[in-house]
Amino acid sequence: MVSKDPILQIKDLKVSFQSGKKFIPAVDGISFQLNEGEILGIVGESGSGKSVTSLATMGLIPTPPGKIENGELLFEGKNLKNISEKEWRKIRGNQISMIFQEPMTSLNPLFTIGNQLMEAIRLHTDLSKAEAKIRCIELLKLVGIPRAEGILKENPHQLSGGMRQRVMIAMAMACNPKVLIADEPTTALDVTIQAQILALMKDLNKKTATSIILITHDLGVVAEICERVIVMYAGQIVEHGDVRTILKDPKHPYTKGLLKSVPDLRGKKDRLYSIPGSVPTPGTIQKGCRFAARCDSAFEACFEGTPDLYKMEKQGHEVRCFLHKVEERSDQHVGVTS
Amino acid sequence: MFNYTVRRLFSLIPVLFGMTLVVFAIIHAIPGNPAQVILGQRATAAAIENLTRELGLDRPWYIQYVDYLGQLLQGDLGTSLRTRGPISEEVWPYLAATFELTLVAMLVAVVIGVNAGIISAWFSKSWFDYVAMVVALVGVSMPIFWLGLMLQWGFSIELGWLPTTGRNNVRDPIESITNLYLVDTLLQGRFDQFTTAIKHLALPSMALATIPMAIIARMTRATMLEVMKSDYVRTARAKGLRMFWVVYKHSLKNAIIPVLTVIGLQTGLLLGGAILTETIFGWPGIGRYVYDAISYRDYPVIQSGILIIAAIFVLINLIVDLLYVVVDPRIKYNK
Numbered sequence: 001m002v003s004k005d006p007i008l009q010i011k012d013l014k015v016s017f018q019s020g021k022k023f024i025p026a027v028d029g030i031s032f033q034l035n036e037g038e039i040l041g042i043v044g045e046s047g048s049g050k051s052v053t054s055l056a057t058m059g060l061i062p063t064p065p066g067k068i069e070n071g072e073l074l075f076e077g078k079n080l081k082n083i084s085e086k087e088w089r090k091i092r093g094n095q096i097s098m099i100f101q102e103p104m105t106s107l108n109p110l111f112t113i114g115n116q117l118m119e120a121i122r123l124h125t126d127l128s129k130a131e132a133k134i135r136c137i138e139l140l141k142l143v144g145i146p147r148a149e150g151i152l153k154e155n156p157h158q159l160s161g162g163m164r165q166r167v168m169i170a171m172a173m174a175c176n177p178k179v180l181i182a183d184e185p186t187t188a189l190d191v192t193i194q195a196q197i198l199a200l201m202k203d204l205n206k207k208t209a210t211s212i213i214l215i216t217h218d219l220g221v222v223a224e225i226c227e228r229v230i231v232m233y234a235g236q237i238v239e240h241g242d243v244r245t246i247l248k249d250p251k252h253p254y255t256k257g258l259l260k261s262v263p264d265l266r267g268k269k270d271r272l273y274s275i276p277g278s279v280p281t282p283g284t285i286q287k288g289c290r291f292a293a294r295c296d297s298a299f300e301a302c303f304e305g306t307p308d309l310y311k312m313e314k315q316g317h318e319v320r321c322f323l324h325k326v327e328e329r330s331d332q333h334v335g336v337t338s
Numbered sequence: 339m340f341n342y343t344v345r346r347l348f349s350l351i352p353v354l355f356g357m358t359l360v361v362f363a364i365i366h367a368i369p370g371n372p373a374q375v376i377l378g379q380r381a382t383a384a385a386i387e388n389l390t391r392e393l394g395l396d397r398p399w400y401i402q403y404v405d406y407l408g409q410l411l412q413g414d415l416g417t418s419l420r421t422r423g424p425i426s427e428e429v430w431p432y433l434a435a436t437f438e439l440t441l442v443a444m445l446v447a448v449v450i451g452v453n454a455g456i457i458s459a460w461f462s463k464s465w466f467d468y469v470a471m472v473v474a475l476v477g478v479s480m481p482i483f484w485l486g487l488m489l490q491w492g493f494s495i496e497l498g499w500l501p502t503t504g505r506n507n508v509r510d511p512i513e514s515i516t517n518l519y520l521v522d523t524l525l526q527g528r529f530d531q532f533t534t535a536i537k538h539l540a541l542p543s544m545a546l547a548t549i550p551m552a553i554i555a556r557m558t559r560a561t562m563l564e565v566m567k568s569d570y571v572r573t574a575r576a577k578g579l580r581m582f583w584v585v586y587k588h589s590l591k592n593a594i595i596p597v598l599t600v601i602g603l604q605t606g607l608l609l610g611g612a613i614l615t616e617t618i619f620g621w622p623g624i625g626r627y628v629y630d631a632i633s634y635r636d637y638p639v640i641q642s643g644i645l646i647i648a649a650i651f652v653l654i655n656l657i658v659d660l661l662y663v664v665v666d667p668r669i670k671y672n673k
Binding site: 089102123 | 576667668
């Protein structure tokens with residue numbers, strides 16, 4: 001099902017935020033691509049730069065204090081880096097749209113669901129009010145809201161979190177976007193609703209061929225619906241590959257740690273594994289590998305040089321770790337692979 | 339909502355009752371005999387005594403109070419000691435004058451204040467923001483009588499553009515129907531007089547608008563800054579909405595609720611009669627009416643005037659509370 005044509009390419013993206021007089025990088029040289037029709041997962045702890053990456057893809061980095069220092073953003077081969085705000089508006093919500101982490105607060109409390117949905121539709125299409133309304137109902141049914149017509153007249157506070165997130169998804173799907181960025185879409189929801197929302201997204205991906213970037217810190221979610229996964233740490237990609245490889249045979253100590261900290265119902269251990277320490281705050285990053293301080297397998301080289309992304313034997317599997325440089329002994333470094 | 343409104347209107351009664359008590363007590367604590375003031379310094383003791391009795395001021399205060407309440411319940415605001423006319427009829431032109439002035443002043447204050455606040459928040463830390471906020475700070479800090487005098491000096495005396503005092507041209511008086519001169523002149527098709535009325539309104543309303551405008555601008559800026567960081571504003575931008583609509587539709591409606599409170603309070607204050615401004619600009623409003631009554635020890639006028647002002651204030655607050663419901667669907671009053 002995955003065709004190999006990239007719809008979105010990000011090359012060497014670097015985003016910094018001003019703090020006092022200094023610019024501190026939140027995302028530091030990220031490159032990846034999203035292929036047509038695929039679901040790509042981006043995982044990492046809070047503060048690893050996932051959300052900043054997605055906001056940059058929408059052209060929504062708040063400037064100031066944010067600043068895109070470097071990098072290219074290619075959407076269907078077109079560089080979005082220097083396009084005007086007007087051109088961005090044509091892309092946002094139309095070709096690339098986004099679902100946010102906080103369904104409870106992402107809808108404007110003072111406007112009806114209908115108003116907010118219609119706005120999204122009529123912004124990018126020439127539909128009349130009546131036609132837009134029909135489309136609204138269609139969308140709400142698509143995301144599994146039973147009494148679609150009634151909900152149009154309701155205000156967000158009358159809906160549950162799961163319902164609101166469905167509305168957000170409907171809004172994001174309003175103009176049949178080519179790319180849908182879902183930034184932790186299920187984090188704020190309870191587990192049963194999570195499963196429904198994920199199933200819905202997978203379904204939409206199949207039905208409409210929308211490519212999805214799913215940002216999460218939940219590896220379970222990734223295992224559920226993603227085809228490829230990127231693991232981020234402290235603003236960098238540390239491991240990248242297809243889901244099965246990463247889940248079964250992770251190479252980077254960080255990925256291994258993440259997997260170990262997933263609770264297992266059948267496990268006998270009474271204490272859940274956790275990676276010692278926490279993600280370094282941007283601006284405090286020392287030289288050497290960014291994970292070295294928390295890494296069980298760190299050795300001298302890790303504290304001195306910065307590892308590149310090294311290719312592994314499996315196609316498309318890359319790891320930013322000196323351990324695997326030693327293994328391979330072939331100094332090939334490829335930034336972007338497909 | 340209807341029940342709530344009715345309930346709120348009923349709750350006005352104890353408030354107003356309390357007001358009558360307080361006002362009555364304060365007024366009777368003011369030294370000076372109205373009869374003496376009316377008759378002048380040279381009046382004989384007998385004349386003063388006579389008039390005192392005639393006015394019913396020789397009776398004990400509680401009898402006077404009960405009498406007054408009885409009248410009020412019949413809708414009678416009393417008789418002015420000075421003009422001997424019924425207050426409930428006399429007061430209308432004054433109320434209308436204040437109403438017109440307040441309306442124009444608040445319109446100016448809200449339109450300019452809200453927009454200045456929005457633009458300051460939208461382009462925060464820009465030169466516009468700094469200039470607007472400094473101006474607003476100066477605006478709130480400015481003594482209004484001084485501002486009024488400066489406006490008169492600048493626009494009337496130096497430039498000669500606008501009249502210094504009054505509501506209309508004395509040589510070409512406006513025939514009043516509603517006592518709102520802007521409405522009256524339009525109803526009569528007298529556009530020349532309409533312009534005159536506007537010219538007379540310009541300076542006092544400018545003076546009166548300054549402080550509310552400054553407060554509204556600062557308040558709007560603060561709430562807008564808060565709202566513009568919210569998730570739904572990000573959602574609106576992610577839709578591809580123009581920044582103008584993100585600001586004026588999605589942000590403003592959320593930011594306006596606290597501002598509405600301020601607008602209500604300020605309107606109430608201005609309607610209560612801006613005594614200083616009305617005095618400086620010779621504006622025959624309710625503030626002036628009560629002020630003059632105080633100088634003449636015109637007890638009934640003071641009492642009724644303050645009562646009317648209090649009632650207006652409470653009513654404005656009720657209107658603001660009802661407006662919340664219109665703006666915010668989450669607010670419901672039916673219980």
